[in-house]
Amino acid sequence: MEKFLPYIPGIIIFLVGSSQVREWLKKRNDGFNTDEMLFHPLTMMIVGALLILLALFESQKKEVEAMICLTLIFIGSGISLLYKYFSLKKKNLKPVEAEIIDIHKRQLAKETRILVASKFTYYPIVKYEINGRECKRMCNINSSSEKTFKIGDKMSLYYESSTGAVLEKHAHPAMIISGTILFAIGALAGLSILSVVL
Numbered sequence: 001m002e003k004f005l006p007y008i009p010g011i012i013i014f015l016v017g018s019s020q021v022r023e024w025l026k027k028r029n030d031g032f033n034t035d036e037m038l039f040h041p042l043t044m045m046i047v048g049a050l051l052i053l054l055a056l057f058e059s060q061k062k063e064v065e066a067m068i069c070l071t072l073i074f075i076g077s078g079i080s081l082l083y084k085y086f087s088l089k090k091k092n093l094k095p096v097e098a099e100i101i102d103i104h105k106r107q108l109a110k111e112t113r114i115l116v117a118s119k120f121t122y123y124p125i126v127k128y129e130i131n132g133r134e135c136k137r138m139c140n141i142n143s144s145s146e147k148t149f150k151i152g153d154k155m156s157l158y159y160e161s162s163t164g165a166v167l168e169k170h171a172h173p174a175m176i177i178s179g180t181i182l183f184a185i186g187a188l189a190g191l192s193i194l195s196v197v198l
Contacts, residue, residue, distance in 0.1 A: 014048025078183030
């Protein structure tokens with residue numbers, strides 16, 4: 001069993017990514033908004049596959065191939081975060097204060113639980129005002145702990161006036177910092193591969 005443990009993170013990320021890709025392909029014409037996700041579903045799926053390959057190459061003592069996987073993971077994740085930051089920045093989002101008015105409790109199917117996980121996921125339902133009109137929505141943000149969200153708490157949403165879309169994420173400086181660091185680590189790993197190969 002222990003020899004399979006290094007594969008588990010990659011398998012989990014790949015499965016999460018593949019389910020999001022299915023949802024994206026099914027609903028992309030109905031306005032499925034990938035802006036709500038930190039990483040695009042395809043990026044998640046590819047990173048998961050690379051983590052599985054990384055574990056495989058490490059078990060086979062193939063250091064160069066493992067380093068190539070690691071380099072691609074860091075560079076790809078860095079580019080994805082930087083792209084997300086600049087695409088959100090371009091939208092010129094305006095903050096909107098929302099209030100949590102209810103909590104939606106969703107039971108997870110047995111097949112979606114990996115190892116020992118929570119049986120439920122909790123989503124805040126919020127109300128907010130746009131142009132004098134009161135709106136309600138269930139947020140995509142969620143938690144496995146029922147204590148994370150409390151009725152009456154405030155949270156920020158972000159309004160894109162050109163499309164009327166309301167997003168849960170904005171161009172946070174942490175995205176550009178994390179993206180730059182990940183890209184730099186990947187670039188350094190790539191240079192170390194070249195020094196070994198050449």
